[in-house]
Amino acid sequence: MAALDNRTEAPVMEIRPDALQAREAALDVREGVDEATVAAVASLGAYKYGFETDIETEYAPKGVNEDIVRLISDKNGEPAWMTDWRLSAFARWQEMQEPRHWPLLDLPEIDFQDQYYFARPKSMAVKPKSLDDVDPKLLETYKKLGIPLKEQEILAGVERPEGEQRKVAVDAVFDSVSVGTTFQAELRRAGVIFCSISEAIREHPELVRKYLGSVVPPSDNFYATLNSAVFSDGSFVYIPPGVRCPMELSTYFRINAENTGQFERTLIIADKGSYVSYLEGCTAPKRDIAQLHAAVVEIIVEEDAEVKYSTVQNWYPGDAEGKGGVLNYVTKRADCRGDRAKVMWTQVETGSAITWKYPSCILRGDDSQGEFYSIAIANNHQQADTGTKMVHLGKRTRSRIVSKGISAGHAQNTYRGLVSMHPKASESRNYTQCDSLLIGDQCGAHTVPYIEVRNASSRVEHEATTSKVDDDQLFYCRSRGVGEEEAVALVVNGFCKEVLQVLPMEFMVEAQQLVAISLEGSVG
Amino acid sequence: MTLARPNLRAQATEARLQALTLPEGGAWARAARMAALTRLQGLGLPVRRDEYWRFTDPATLTAPAPAPAQPLADDEAPAFAGIDALRLVFVDGRFDAAASDPLALSGVTIERLPDAAARDIHWAQGLYGVLEAEGQHPVARPLAALNTAFATDGVVIHVTGPVARPVHIVQRHEDPSSDALLHHLVKLDPGARLTLLESGPAAARLNSVMEVEVADGAALHHVRTQGRDHQRRTATHVFARLGQGSDFRSFTLTFNGVLTRNEMVVSLTGSDAVAHVAGAAVGDGDFHHDDTVFITHGAEGCESRQVFKKVLRGGATGVFQGKILVKAGAQKTDGYQLSQALLLDESSQFLAKPELEIYADDVKCSHGSTAGAIDETALFYLRSRGVPAREAMDLLTLAFLREALEEIADAALAEDLSARLEGWLARRR
Numbered sequence: 015m016a017a018l019d020n021r022t023e024a025p026v027m028e029i030r031p032d033a034l035q036a037r038e039a040a041l042d043v044r045e046g047v048d049e050a051t052v053a054a055v056a057s058l059g060a061y062k063y064g065f066e067t068d069i070e071t072e073y074a075p076k077g078v079n080e081d082i083v084r085l086i087s088d089k090n091g092e093p094a095w096m097t098d099w100r101l102s103a104f105a106r107w108q109e110m111q112e113p114r115h116w117p118l119l120d121l122p123e124i125d126f127q128d129q130y131y132f133a134r135p136k137s138m139a140v141k142p143k144s145l146d147d148v149d150p151k152l153l154e155t156y157k158k159l160g161i162p163l164k165e166q167e168i169l170a171g172v173e174r175p176e177g178e179q180r181k182v183a184v185d186a187v188f189d190s191v192s193v194g195t196t197f198q199a200e201l202r203r204a205g206v207i208f209c210s211i212s213e214a215i216r217e218h219p220e221l222v223r224k225y226l227g228s229v230v231p232p233s234d235n236f237y238a239t240l241n242s243a244v245f246s247d248g249s250f251v252y253i254p255p256g257v258r259c260p261m262e263l264s265t266y267f268r269i270n271a272e273n274t275g276q277f278e279r280t281l282i283i284a285d286k287g288s289y290v291s292y293l294e295g296c297t298a299p300k301r302d303i304a305q306l307h308a309a310v311v312e313i314i315v316e317e318d319a320e321v322k323y324s325t326v327q328n329w330y331p332g333d334a335e336g337k338g339g340v341l342n343y344v345t346k347r348a349d350c351r352g353d354r355a356k357v358m359w360t361q362v363e364t365g366s367a368i369t370w371k372y373p374s375c376i377l378r379g380d381d382s383q384g385e386f387y388s389i390a391i392a393n394n395h396q397q398a399d400t401g402t403k404m405v406h407l408g409k410r411t412r413s414r415i416v417s418k419g420i421s422a423g424h425a426q427n428t429y430r431g432l433v434s435m436h437p438k439a440s441e442s443r444n445y446t447q448c449d450s451l452l453i454g455d456q457c458g459a460h461t462v463p464y465i466e467v468r469n470a471s472s473r474v475e476h477e478a479t480t481s482k483v484d485d486d487q488l489f490y491c492r493s494r495g496v497g498e499e500e501a502v503a504l505v506v507n508g509f510c511k512e513v514l515q516v517l518p519m520e521f522m523v524e525a526q527q528l529v530a531i532s533l534e535g536s537v538g
Numbered sequence: 539m540t541l542a543r544p545n546l547r548a549q550a551t552e553a554r555l556q557a558l559t560l561p562e563g564g565a566w567a568r569a570a571r572m573a574a575l576t577r578l579q580g581l582g583l584p585v586r587r588d589e590y591w592r593f594t595d596p597a598t599l600t601a602p603a604p605a606p607a608q609p610l611a612d613d614e615a616p617a618f619a620g621i622d623a624l625r626l627v628f629v630d631g632r633f634d635a636a637a638s639d640p641l642a643l644s645g646v647t648i649e650r651l652p653d654a655a656a657r658d659i660h661w662a663q664g665l666y667g668v669l670e671a672e673g674q675h676p677v678a679r680p681l682a683a684l685n686t687a688f689a690t691d692g693v694v695i696h697v698t699g700p701v702a703r704p705v706h707i708v709q710r711h712e713d714p715s716s717d718a719l720l721h722h723l724v725k726l727d728p729g730a731r732l733t734l735l736e737s738g739p740a741a742a743r744l745n746s747v748m749e750v751e752v753a754d755g756a757a758l759h760h761v762r763t764q765g766r767d768h769q770r771r772t773a774t775h776v777f778a779r780l781g782q783g784s785d786f787r788s789f790t791l792t793f794n795g796v797l798t799r800n801e802m803v804v805s806l807t808g809s810d811a812v813a814h815v816a817g818a819a820v821g822d823g824d825f826h827h828d829d830t831v832f833i834t835h836g837a838e839g840c841e842s843r844q845v846f847k848k849v850l851r852g853g854a855t856g857v858f859q860g861k862i863l864v865k866a867g868a869q870k871t872d873g874y875q876l877s878q879a880l881l882l883d884e885s886s887q888f889l890a891k892p893e894l895e896i897y898a899d900d901v902k903c904s905h906g907s908t909a910g911a912i913d914e915t916a917l918f919y920l921r922s923r924g925v926p927a928r929e930a931m932d933l934l935t936l937a938f939l940r941e942a943l944e945e946i947a948d949a950a951l952a953e954d955l956s957a958r959l960e961g962w963l964a965r966r967r
Contacts, residue, residue, distance in 0.1 A: 116589065118895075440884070452899035455866065465890040465907055470881030473910035480896050480903040 064300030074132035103242035190246035214250035248278035317352025336395025339367025350382035374403035392425030401431035503530035567655035574686035604743030607769035631718020669777035689721030704733035709740035739765030782808030816945035850886035
């Protein structure tokens with residue numbers, strides 16, 4: 015068994031005084047965030063979350079092998095069946111090759127033996143009993159990020175009408191471990207299980223064993239298989255039959271440690287007739303070296319159940335020259351097992367050096383429904399190859415895809431999607447709309463849809479357009495005294511409206527601001 | 539123990555090459571054929587797991603010998619019979635001089651490919667295999683390289699001025715085991731104009747390549763129909779390079795055929811060029827029809843338009859792979875692409891991959907793709923007006939195909955093809 019070595023990271027904070035003043039003026043100050051935080055964040059430029067938490071971290075030795083897989087399993091206190099599951103995935107992974115040829119991405123070579131696969135704050139070695147026991151540095155980090163780990167608190171920056179009480183339960187994942195999950199007691203009263211996946215493996219092995227890998231099999235693809243072998247933590251949700259989850263659930267992922275891959279695993283089970291809305295957010299410090307993030311999300315939707323999954327992805331995108339950033343290679347899939355099951359994916363992808371993911375819906379139950387709403391923004395040297403798969407297997411299944419891609423700077427942005435109507439999926443429907451917007455003549459926008467219709471009573475409609483930001487609209491805004499960048503942000507927000515509207519309210523506000531920030535420096 | 543996986547591509551390529559011999563020719567032709575052979579050996583023939591052949595199995599197109607295909611008994615007037623054109627007749631992929639018109643027409647010189655290839659110096663040197671080689675990037679088209687290396691016949695057309703009549707390449711299929719390799723060249727000088735007609739079926743198996751150079755301000759109108767015999771297999775490539783302000787229009791009508799793969803590779807290299815490619819295909823049973831289009835916008839202010847419609851019945855498969863590539867700097871591009879399929883029964887299928895790849899910002903590009911059954915409401919309306927069910931279906935089918943036929947710029951040609959479509963539907967009523 016490999017031993018852990020201890021390291022302390024030195025803080026990396028570069029402050030450019032000249033840029034500082036300009037940024038300070040441009041940044042909006044969020045409610046509940048103190049001045050010092052604002053100053054620190056402002057010094058980091060447009061990417062607000064690029065700071066690093068100076069905290070003692072323990073790592074597993076670099077590289078990946080059977081011992082590391084066993085070590086991760088051991089650290090999480092897993093039973094033998096889970097360790098074996100990981101080891102068989104690892105054996106499969108060693109035979110697989112990274113698919114480098116088909117995505118429209120310039121993929122960097124990753125040295126899989128030069129990464130840490132397990133990193134956790136030292137203070138988390140013994141899991142704290144409650145949030146009061148959590149290292150204050152960690153709590154400070156989440157406070158800076160605007161993530162409420164104190165119960166009863168609502169997300170910063172959102173104004174609510176008087177009297178409306180809306181709660182969000184949060185599972186916070188820091189590097190390889192879950193820091194804490196809020197509102198667990200209240201959720202438990204409703205019968206909802208919301209905890210970290212490592213906890214679920216220990217406490218609810220029957221559920222995990224039944225569902226884990228049933229939507230994304232361990233051998234599904236290169237990165238999903240790697241994830242199956244080395245995933246360290248993530249969230250687990252079970253909504254019992256007939257229960258409408260009393261609050262929104264949310265997971266917040268933070269990569270802090272250097273040279274560390276984050277492999278989280280999320281498993282959501284919505285039993286018959288239940289409902290849940292799930293939010294996911296993520297950030298990482300600014301670093302010169304690309305960081306790998308390969309997550310797997312599995313969603314099981316039983317008869318008459320409904321799941322909404324919303325993501326605002328804001329990993330560090332790299333600097334203006336394309337140095338550093340997060341490699342976001344994620345497998346997300348929902349399986350509508352029962353009749354009339356419904357799933358809705360909403361994603362706002364503004365961060366990451368490379369985004370490579372296709373949140374998918376398997377519409378197995380009759381009359382089941384899948385929806386995919388996406389905004390993907392790529393600026394500077396960012397690359398995105400993202401879209402969805404709608405696999406229609408059941409009768410009268412319906413799907414809807416609305417994708418808005420925005421490219422600026424030197425970025426490449428691709429929509430890649432599949433709509434497949436199987437022979438038995440009679441009277442099914444799909445509507446797809448992919449719009450791309452180009453800002454500047456050095457970027458690219460691409461659309462690669464696959465359409466497979468294998469029965470005649472189904473109807474598939476696909477539309478795609480590509481255009482530049484409308485000069486007339488810009489001129490109108492400018493003539494009314496709106497600054498150039500602000501005008502572009504306005505036009506882009508209008509372009510994305512159909513997707514922004516379906517986001518939960520907390521995310522809508524954040525997403526609109528992100529759209530503006532992501533495009534900073536793209537004009538003029 | 540490790541077992542070496544059999545390399546299907548290498549095996550298929552080797553087997554096919556053994557069944558072929560390089561034709562005789564002059565120095566330039568031999569060089570062009572050798573270069574194509576090297577290209578082919580480098581690429582290897584396509585296999586099913588190639589992304590570009592995802593929806594169509596190339597096995598019968600690459601097999602050493604063609605599967606037998608019975609010619610269809612002639613029971614209708616030949617295509618474009620009413621059009622006054624210079625006729626060049628090919629029977630099972632071989633030029634039939636006796637059946638053809640004399641190769642004399644003002645404004646154009648027409649030669650057979652073997653005659654041009656026999657000469658030591660010929661203008662064809664600048665075109666033969668040249669556009670095909672350029673068209674191998676970014677997607678390999680090995681069947682076209684095979685054609686350049688081994689094509690046995692074809693015509694070489696040089697248009698220098700206004701041409702009084704259309705040129706019509708008439709193809710006949712008589713031998714049930716014929717395997718035709720035809721390679722045509724069409725070169726239009728600046729300002730020249732030509733209408734080129736093609737009618738088939740050509741052979742039990744046809745591999746045809748046409749390389750088209752449309753110089754500045756020239757215009758080519760290409761209309762073809764691919765015959766009704768059912769068992770034939772066809773792979774065609776048209777490579778077109780368009781100069782400044784030139785105009786290229788191509789329309790293909792396909793009836794039946796076990797397997798048809800039509801690749802259209804158009805490169806807009808001069809500014810303000812226009813390319814319209816369109817097609818209509820109708821088939822039933824084990825009909826498999828594949829339109830693969832690749833349009834590259836390499837200059838400013840060009841317009842491209844694709845309209846493809848398919849009617850599928852009785853287990854037929856329709857495939858559309860269309861791509862618009864707009865290179866950096868090709869500003870003011872207007873690209874449009876439409877692919878639609880009408881599925882007349884449960885067992886038919888439509889597989890499509892309509893792609894856009896765009897590296898310039900001041901562009902207007904869009905595509906649309908739909909697949910579905912006949913509109914029940916429209917059918918009900920016609921039935922309520924006393925139109926019998928089958929006739930009503932045919933009316934709606936024709937209405938669906940009309941949008942593609944309207945892409946034919948010449949009314950007489952459109953009328954000829956429209957009448958043939960109606961005849962095809964009526965025979966199946």
